[in-house]
Amino acid sequence: MIKKFGFVFCLSAFSLLAQSLPEFADSLPNPISDENSRILDQTGILESSGTKHKLNEVITHLEKETSVEMTVVILPSVDPLVPKQVAIELFRIWGVGKKRKGNGILILHVLDQRRIEMEIGYGLEEKLTDIICKNILEERAIPYFELGAFSVGYESLFDSITGVLKSDHAPFLKVLGESSEKFPKPTEAALDEIPEGLEAYLDPSSESREIWEQRYPIFLYMGILIAMIGYFFLWERRDPWLKHYKESHYWETRFRIWASLFLGFSFVCIIISITSFCYAKWGGDFLPQFIAVPGFFGLVLFFFTFNWFKKFWEDSLQYLPIPCKKCGSKLYPVFDETDREEYLDQNDSKEESLHSYRFIIFKCKLCYAIEKQRKPDYRYEEYSSCPNCKIRSVYEKTKTIHSSTYDKEGEEEVKFKCIYCEYSNIKNRIVPKQIRSTRFFLRGGAGSNH
Numbered sequence: 315m316i317k318k319f320g321f322v323f324c325l326s327a328f329s330l331l332a333q334s335l336p337e338f339a340d341s342l343p344n345p346i347s348d349e350n351s352r353i354l355d356q357t358g359i360l361e362s363s364g365t366k367h368k369l370n371e372v373i374t375h376l377e378k379e380t381s382v383e384m385t386v387v388i389l390p391s392v393d394p395l396v397p398k399q400v401a402i403e404l405f406r407i408w409g410v411g412k413k414r415k416g417n418g419i420l421i422l423h424v425l426d427q428r429r430i431e432m433e434i435g436y437g438l439e440e441k442l443t444d445i446i447c448k449n450i451l452e453e454r455a456i457p458y459f460e461l462g463a464f465s466v467g468y469e470s471l472f473d474s475i476t477g478v479l480k481s482d483h484a485p486f487l488k489v490l491g492e493s494s495e496k497f498p499k500p501t502e503a504a505l506d507e508i509p510e511g512l513e514a515y516l517d518p519s520s521e522s523r524e525i526w527e528q529r530y531p532i533f534l535y536m537g538i539l540i541a542m543i544g545y546f547f548l549w550e551r552r553d554p555w556l557k558h559y560k561e562s563h564y565w566e567t568r569f570r571i572w573a574s575l576f577l578g579f580s581f582v583c584i585i586i587s588i589t590s591f592c593y594a595k596w597g598g599d600f601l602p603q604f605i606a607v608p609g610f611f612g613l614v615l616f617f618f619t620f621n622w623f624k625k626f627w628e629d630s631l632q633y634l635p636i637p638c639k640k641c642g643s644k645l646y647p648v649f650d651e652t653d654r655e656e657y658l659d660q661n662d663s664k665e666e667s668l669h670s671y672r673f674i675i676f677k678c679k680l681c682y683a684i685e686k687q688r689k690p691d692y693r694y695e696e697y698s699s700c701p702n703c704k705i706r707s708v709y710e711k712t713k714t715i716h717s718s719t720y721d722k723e724g725e726e727e728v729k730f731k732c733i734y735c736e737y738s739n740i741k742n743r744i745v746p747k748q749i750r751s752t753r754f755f756l757r758g759g760a761g762s763n764h
């Protein structure tokens with residue numbers, strides 16, 4: 315049934331394109347003559363609960379008792395027509411109500427606009443005034459429709475109309491009981507089954523979600539493209555450019571700025587893409603996912619790249635010019651190898667070749683003043699300072715005497731030796747007990763050791 319409905323729904327939506335009002339009204343089957351039913355439901359929304367039959371009985375019963383003719387039309391869309399005009403036109407061409415009495419009621423429900431129109435024959439206008447109709451719709455029907463409880467909404471709506479029509483005294487609204495008492499709002503499990511293809515019509519955010527569904531791949535491709543451009547135009551050509559601009563410390567900094575920009579833009583695009591995807595997929599309940607999904611990726615990325623970026627910037631900022639204390643001009647870093655060697659003594663060169671320290675030589679272009687900066691290099695931790703020759707060139711060699719277990723500490727022999735002089739030293743060191751980290755992990759967070 316749902317499948318079949320989907321097909322009908324697609325067809326009717328398609329045939330609506332560029333139709334005039336009379337053409338459109340003509341295309342709808344008159345429920346009174348065609349189906350022997352007072353309800354034309356092109357959405358199938360009343361099918362799952364079997365309410366359609368029940369509602370039809372209410373209408374025929376009302377007709378027998380009061381001769382009032384009522385018909386209901388539920389459509390997925392009337393686009394590009396106006397629901398009110400469609401209701402008037404259908405009321406006219408179908409001739410709802412007895413001609414001399416003018417006692418017809420037509421209810422048009424347009425789902426994509428979430429709009430209900432009530433057309434009342436002139437014979438009933440005294441009882442079903444505009445204000446009363448508005449009141450009935452807003453108080454007795456729409457609160458249920460908003461929940462997705464269409465069957466209950468229509469039962470309540472019909473009950474209210476019948477109540478007003480059967481009463482003889484004004485004010486007519488007083489004859490209606492409290493609708494919430496008579497028709498309790500159903501729980502989520504008891505709501506009407508929404509036919510396939512209609513979810514979008516019943517969801518007010520569906521339009522913007524569709525737009526973002528189209529946009530998210532664009533942002534994804536943009537992010538990838540920017541990252542690729544960054545890779546080929548910056549990273550791949552980095553070395554030749556750096557060599558070419560070796561004299562200029564600015565180039566390195568400039569390279570880093572561009573690389574950060576490319577990475578940043580690429581990252582932003584991908585985050586927008588993920589965010590759009592979440593919105594398109596989850597719509598109104600989007601907030602938790604918005605915080606969870608891109609926030610999670612963002613945090614992970616930030617966590618893994620933070621130190622790298624920090625080092626990246628610290629490194630490049632080290633080469634920025636510094637003020638000259640002598641003449642007030644600026645000191646610039648020296649990159650040329652032969653120039654540098656002039657200003658480095660033997661010990662400096664030894665440390666630099668071990669990468670325990672590196673030296674940045676700054677030179678003033680006006681007064682030729684020199685400043686030498688000594689910074690820990692990437693193998694700084696592997697060495698310690700030699701008490702004999704003062705160079706950071708002492709390395710350790712460890713030999714296990716007995717290894718540690720879970721229950722017992724171990725012991726090892728550490729041999730300290732300088733690379734450049736005769737200095738050497740031997741010390742014994744305690745190795746701490748091993749920790750049962752894997753076992754604890756397998757047991758889960760609440761585990762304890764016995």
Ligand SMILES: [Zn+2]
Pocket residue numbers: 638639640641642643644678679680681682683
């Ligand atoms: Zn100077």
Ligand SMILES: [Zn+2]
Pocket residue numbers: 700701702703704705707732733734735736737
């Ligand atoms: Zn030494």
